Amino acid sequence: MKQIRNANGQAKSSFSLAGLGKAPTGISGLDEISGGGLPRGRTTIVCGGPGCGKTMLGLEFLVRGIEEFGEPGVLLAFEETPEEMTRNFASLGFDLKGLSDKKKLFLDFMRIEPSEIHETGDYDLEGLFIRLQNAVDSVGAKRVVLDTPEALFSGFSNIAILRAELRRLFRWLKDRDLTTVVTAEQGEGTLTRHSLEEYVSDCVILLDHRIQDQISTRRLRVVKYRGTKHGADEYPFLIDDSGLSVLPVTAATLNHKISRDRVSTGISDLNTMMQGKGYYRGSSILVTGTAGSGKTTLACHFADATCRRGGRCLYIGFEESTDQVFRNAASVGIDLSPYVKKELLFHQAWRPTQYGMEMHLLRIHKLIDTLKPESVILDPISNLIGSGTQRDVRSMLMRLIDFLKEKGMTTLLTAMAKGGDNLEGTEEQISSLIDTWILLRDIEQSGERNRCLYILKSRGMAHSNQLREFVITSKGIRLLLPYIGSGQVFTGSARLAQEARDSAESLVRKQTIERKRYELQGKRRELDAKIAKLRAEFEAEEKQMEMLIHQAQNVEHRLEVDTEEMAGSRQAEVSAGPKNPKHVNGAQR
Amino acid sequence: MKTKEKKANGKLTNGSHTTGDVFELRLYVAGQTPKSLTALANLKRICDAHLKQEYRIEVIDLVTHPQLAQGDQILAIPTLVRRLPVPIRKIIGDLSNVERVLVGLDIRGPSAPIAKAETA
Numbered sequence: 001m002k003q004i005r006n007a008n009g010q011a012k013s014s015f016s017l018a019g020l021g022k023a024p025t026g027i028s029g030l031d032e033i034s035g036g037g038l039p040r041g042r043t044t045i046v047c048g049g050p051g052c053g054k055t056m057l058g059l060e061f062l063v064r065g066i067e068e069f070g071e072p073g074v075l076l077a078f079e080e081t082p083e084e085m086t087r088n089f090a091s092l093g094f095d096l097k098g099l100s101d102k103k104k105l106f107l108d109f110m111r112i113e114p115s116e117i118h119e120t121g122d123y124d125l126e127g128l129f130i131r132l133q134n135a136v137d138s139v140g141a142k143r144v145v146l147d148t149p150e151a152l153f154s155g156f157s158n159i160a161i162l163r164a165e166l167r168r169l170f171r172w173l174k175d176r177d178l179t180t181v182v183t184a185e186q187g188e189g190t191l192t193r194h195s196l197e198e199y200v201s202d203c204v205i206l207l208d209h210r211i212q213d214q215i216s217t218r219r220l221r222v223v224k225y226r227g228t229k230h231g232a233d234e235y236p237f238l239i240d241d242s243g244l245s246v247l248p249v250t251a252a253t254l255n256h257k258i259s260r261d262r263v264s265t266g267i268s269d270l271n272t273m274m275q276g277k278g279y280y281r282g283s284s285i286l287v288t289g290t291a292g293s294g295k296t297t298l299a300c301h302f303a304d305a306t307c308r309r310g311g312r313c314l315y316i317g318f319e320e321s322t323d324q325v326f327r328n329a330a331s332v333g334i335d336l337s338p339y340v341k342k343e344l345l346f347h348q349a350w351r352p353t354q355y356g357m358e359m360h361l362l363r364i365h366k367l368i369d370t371l372k373p374e375s376v377i378l379d380p381i382s383n384l385i386g387s388g389t390q391r392d393v394r395s396m397l398m399r400l401i402d403f404l405k406e407k408g409m410t411t412l413l414t415a416m417a418k419g420g421d422n423l424e425g426t427e428e429q430i431s432s433l434i435d436t437w438i439l440l441r442d443i444e445q446s447g448e449r450n451r452c453l454y455i456l457k458s459r460g461m462a463h464s465n466q467l468r469e470f471v472i473t474s475k476g477i478r479l480l481l482p483y484i485g486s487g488q489v490f491t492g493s494a495r496l497a498q499e500a501r502d503s504a505e506s507l508v509r510k511q512t513i514e515r516k517r518y519e520l521q522g523k524r525r526e527l528d529a530k531i532a533k534l535r536a537e538f539e540a541e542e543k544q545m546e547m548l549i550h551q552a553q554n555v556e557h558r559l560e561v562d563t564e565e566m567a568g569s570r571q572a573e574v575s576a577g578p579k580n581p582k583h584v585n586g587a588q589r
Numbered sequence: 590m591k592t593k594e595k596k597a598n599g600k601l602t603n604g605s606h607t608t609g610d611v612f613e614l615r616l617y618v619a620g621q622t623p624k625s626l627t628a629l630a631n632l633k634r635i636c637d638a639h640l641k642q643e644y645r646i647e648v649i650d651l652v653t654h655p656q657l658a659q660g661d662q663i664l665a666i667p668t669l670v671r672r673l674p675v676p677i678r679k680i681i682g683d684l685s686n687v688e689r690v691l692v693g694l695d696i697r698g699p700s701a702p703i704a705k706a707e708t709a
Contacts, residue, residue: 110662111662112664117681118678118679118689118690118692119680119681119682119686120669120680120681120684120685120689121628121686122624122627123624123665123666123681123682124624124665125664125666126619126651126665126666127665127668131655131663131664156665156681
């Protein structure tokens with residue numbers, strides 16, 4: 001506890017003016033956490049329980065120092081002989097013998113046999129110093145690893161001398177600007193069993209090997225790093241055939257470069273639902289659904305689409321073996337095997353409980369780093385819960401999604417939704433990290449179960465809000481147009497029935513209209529006939545009237561003519577008669 | 590660095606060829622420090638007093654021959670190694686505790702009574 005408090009105290013004084021020199025370790029992840037490496041010219045204590053990887057870390061620091069940074073090194077081993085070490089680390093690809101032959105590495109073994117040592121008076125450990133000096137001089141070492149000087153405590157009984165000599169040793173190393181790693185066994189309640197940290201206070205790294213639910217996880221923590229800021233969390237790490245890798249997780253920043261490119265979903269109908277273009281490149285896609293709702297098929301489509309345009313795809317299955325996935329995909333018309341031959345598709349089948357959470361994450365990281373895929377598929381993530389607590393899984397997925405986004409890789413995750421209860425929440429509670437969320441659900445209706453697809457959300461695009469029927473055919477997935485009647489979506493045969501019902505109704509409606517139209521036409525004809533008849537009557541009347549008028553006019557005219565003629569004839573009898581009408585009149589009377 | 594010593598790697602032999610058991614002793618030192626000088630003086634005195642058989646003392650100065658430290662796994666200085674007779678025995682310190690030196694070198698026997706050595 002005392003150490004932890006110290007470490008916090010140190011963190012406050014991390015605003016040093018002149019930056020502390022760093023010796024990069026070359027161990028992936030460790031340099032990120034420590035802000036560039038171990039303190040140059042200082043001593044770092046690496047402590048932890050047995051088998052936690054202390055020696056491994058020290059040795060990798062040396063070997064990478066030689067191979068990557070051109071800094072020769074010295075290893076003083078107190079527990080293993082150089083031959084044993086060379087053999088042990090050959091399996092990890094470290095050629096200690098080759099490096100020794102090239103005079104880049106000096107391996108020295110300090111054998112301490114308590115039964116052989118009789119103390120007969122005053123002594124010091126000058127022999128150790130001379131050997132160290134000799135080793136450093138012979139290769140021009142810049143780096144030293146002592147693994148572990150604690151063994152001295154078992155050989156020498158005069159603790160006072162030993163402590164004084166250890167203090168001198170660390171001072172000696174510092175004076176020679178040697179970047180040193182000292183390994184130490186963890187003690188009970190203290191960082192190291194013999195309190196080596198009392199002499200060395202520049203940097204302390206604690207390794208831990210924890211078993212949880214029978215699955216082991218290695219963790220690394222920089223307990224203290226004087227004069228520099230460092231990641232203070234526990235970071236999971238992994239030892240595999242390429243050495244140590246630490247996972248510099250929880251990069252708390254959210255400034256990924258985002259892409260405006262779109263990538264096909266592999267299903268043209270689904271593309272249509274997303275403005276006809278598909279997912280955003282580099283986005284994270286979550287497909288949730290109940291068992292058998294077609295999540296894997298959807299994922300296979302995406303893998304197919306990625307490989308078809310020549311992109312690499314990493315497919316990690318936690319449920320089915322590679323062969324099984326391929327067979328099943330082939331049955332719906334997706335042939336993935338040629339892509340494997342072309343090295344475009346990498347399918348990995350892992351058992352979720354095979355490793356701890358961190359191991360999974362690290363393995364994924366490593367695969368991604370080596371393959372550099374365009375798309376990554378994890379199918380399904382829900383199975384990972386078996387390998388860690390819910391919090392672990394969530395934090396792992398968060399880190400993974402973050403990491404993939406940073407790399408600009410499109411990620412498709414599938415997750416099993418528990419039937420019945422709320423489908424719109426994932427057990428892993430990662431929905432908030434997801435850009436596009438596709439929900440697959442079953443609709444039970446009239447004795448059958450049909451699949452439906454719905455885009456619950458898709459950030460940054462005008463996606464369709466339709467609930468589509470999702471049909472798996474021998475040519476892949478098809479999405480049928482929604483059929484909505486009486487406020488309900490019909491699927492499967494209910495949909496067919498409803499369609500038939502509707503078309504019958506429509507026929508009846510059409511016929512009714514036709515009949516009405518016919519009736520109307522009849523009425524119009526009737527009206528026209530009536531109008532014609534009235535007009536004919538009117539015309540007849542009009543003609544008659546005209547005739548009468550004409551006759552009357554004729555009569556009038558005749559009368560006038562007659563009168564004139566009559567007058568004319570009278571004049572012939574009585575001359576000037578017409579010039580004297582009075583006369584005429586009188587005569588008449 | 591310390592300067593070279595005249596006794597470095599030099600062999601000091603003493604005693605007679607009377608008995609079969611040859612004692613071959615090697616004293617590792619680092620320069621002419623007081624501890625080294627004390628150790629050598631103590632060693633000679635003990636050998637003279639307690640060893641009847643032939644013995645050889647080889648003093649190795651690691652300052653001039655650092656590479657020799659590896660062979661006998663020397664850490665502490667001074668270290669006395671009994672190379673012969675086998676098995677190899679190692680004692681460290683300035684040899685001021687005579688009894689522990691005798692136990693360490695496995696020097697016993699009637700010809701070398703410890704009590705006599707103590708009084709001498």
